[in-house]
Amino acid sequence: MPSTINRRNWFKQTSFATLGLGLSMRSFAHDTEGLPKTNFDSQKSLINLSSNENPYSISPKAKQAIIDMIPWASRYSFNLDGLKDARTTIAKYYGVAAENILLTAGSGEVLDLVPRFLNKPNGNLVTADPTFFVLPATAKKIGYSVNAVPVGSDRGLNLPAMLSAINNDTQLVYIVNPNNPTGTYLKPGAMKQFCEEAAKKTVVMIDEAYIDFLDAPDNESMIPLAANNSNILVTRTFSKIHGLAGLRIGYVIGSESRIKELEQSYFTESQIAISDLTLAAAMASLQDEEHRLQVKQKNAAARDYTLKSLREMKLNPITSYTNFILFPLGNYDGNFADFMMTKNIHLRSNTYLGEKWCRVSVGTMDEMQQFIKVMKETWKA
Ligand SMILES: Cc1ncc(COP(=O)(O)O)c(C=O)c1O
Structure with missing residues (x-):
């Protein structure tokens, strides 16, 4: 659903005009202000899809x-x-x-x-x-x-x-x-x-x-x-x-x-x-090379599954060639990332060019199936 926010209001809301690029984009990368908000060790069930990390560990x-x-x-x-x-x-x-x-x-x-x-x-x-x-x-x-x-x-x-x-x-x-x-x-x-x-x-x-x-x-x-x-x-x-x-x-x-x-x-x-x-x-x-190839193949499979599932939900994700996916949140009311955190999924949501978006990193296939399950159970926009 297209957003109703016009460009002028968006400039006001995101502080782009006065504070510059950094603030509105900050939440899409690692938090630079001290420790992560979540203690990942103490929350083993948390699925972290927030920082475009490699979920398959090191070689x-x-x-x-x-x-x-x-x-x-x-x-x-x-x-x-x-x-x-x-x-x-x-x-x-x-x-x-x-x-x-x-x-x-x-x-x-x-x-x-x-x-x-x-x-x-x-x-x-x-x-x-x-x-x-x-x-x-x-x-x-x-x-x-x-x-x-x-x-x-x-x-x-x-x-x-x-x-x-x-x-x-x-x-x-x-x-x-x-x-x-x-x-x-x-x-x-x-x-x-x-x-x-x-x-x-x-x-x-x-x-x-x-x-x-x-x-x-x-x-x-x-x-x-x-x-x-x-x-x-x-x-x-x-x-x-x-x-x-x-x-x-x-x-x-x-x-x-x-x-x-x-x-x-x-x-x-x-x-x-x-x-x-x-x-x-x-x-x-x-x-x-073998490890990198495996990571690439597993990432592509989990990414394609996620893109397909989001499309079936009419969520219109941008075709991704990376290990993360951006999709519009339409008129979603509230902070989508905060909401998903209540479901134990850590991802990012932000406003770009007048629209609200979610960026979800591509985790393992299991993690993406969990993510899609939660989306199917809760998405109402
Ligand atoms: C486009 C891009 N460049 C650079 C980095 C920084 O990576 P690092 O400092 O871990 O090498 C990131 C991290 O997410 C990124 O998305």
């Missing part, structure tokens, strides 16, 4: 690598033969050099670092609305004006409009592909063309956190472009398909000169932010 090879590393955990990674070349190992996997890659404690750290590094008076950020909140929130906080270009009627990112939105003060363009929270993606050809055009004018950063959930040839990364163009950056994370969210490791790939500059503003004196255990797990996980 057994990564688990073994952590165990094997424990006796060496008193050492710094640069003193350990097995770890000192971690950056090279990860870089090689993507066909780039160690000098093209900067490892960070989760890609969230890169999303915070890059706008700070590029900041200048009167600078602006061009991004999409809606999109992942971290980078736009940082940019807003440190003084950028944020030009968030609404997604198109197909809910995909509007690249031509984003290209037109770039002006002389644009310091950074941030594209999440596939996009969170819409779950849509852009074809590699369109992305390449956009990156090359936009990079003639400013820095373009592509967040590929969910790209591993796409099938070939649509999963083609922009990494090769980034390695050769100092105005293109790609961020990746081990938090999603690898399932290492709690271990905190991500990275940014760019030209040698750009990475050197970023490196100079990042932990230059204190060596490295990533733990030995995390590095060992990430390198082992990279070698475990």
Whole structure:
């Protein structure tokens, strides 16, 4: 059911106009304000479909690598033969050099670092609305004006409009592909063309956190472009398909000169932010293609079941290519996420472009069957 809220009221209600992107999008990512509201350990029956995590645990090879590393955990990674070349190992996997890659404690750290590094008076950020909140929130906080270009009627990112939105003060363009929270993606050809055009004018950063959930040839990364163009950056994370969210490791790939500059503003004196255990797990996980394939297949099955079930309920979800699904809540009265919490299901609800939406992460098939069961029993809008 279409919402009756008009755009002007929506601006007032969501505080977008006065407080910026960060607040209205905050609830779609990890809660940045202290501990989670729920003690997951004490509520074993809670189904957590809130943070686009991998419900299948980490690769057994990564688990073994952590165990094997424990006796060496008193050492710094640069003193350990097995770890000192971690950056090279990860870089090689993507066909780039160690000098093209900067490892960070989760890609969230890169999303915070890059706008700070590029900041200048009167600078602006061009991004999409809606999109992942971290980078736009940082940019807003440190003084950028944020030009968030609404997604198109197909809910995909509007690249031509984003290209037109770039002006002389644009310091950074941030594209999440596939996009969170819409779950849509852009074809590699369109992305390449956009990156090359936009990079003639400013820095373009592509967040590929969910790209591993796409099938070939649509999963083609922009990494090769980034390695050769100092105005293109790609961020990746081990938090999603690898399932290492709690271990905190991500990275940014760019030209040698750009990475050197970023490196100079990042932990230059204190060596490295990533733990030995995390590095060992990430390198082992990279070698475990089989685990990633299984995660991808199980995710696709649970996602397709959920999409089909929501469609049967006439809920009109956006076709997702990721591990989460966005569907409109129509005229639902109240806070849908709070209501679902009373049913022991943790998910997100929010208002975007004048409509109320629910974002549900794709859990295991059992979890999604539970979710659909609760929806069938309680949905009345
Ligand atoms: C699009 C996107 N980028 C980056 C991240 C951050 O991931 P991490 O900091 O765990 O690497 C997330 C987390 O949900 C995300 O959705």
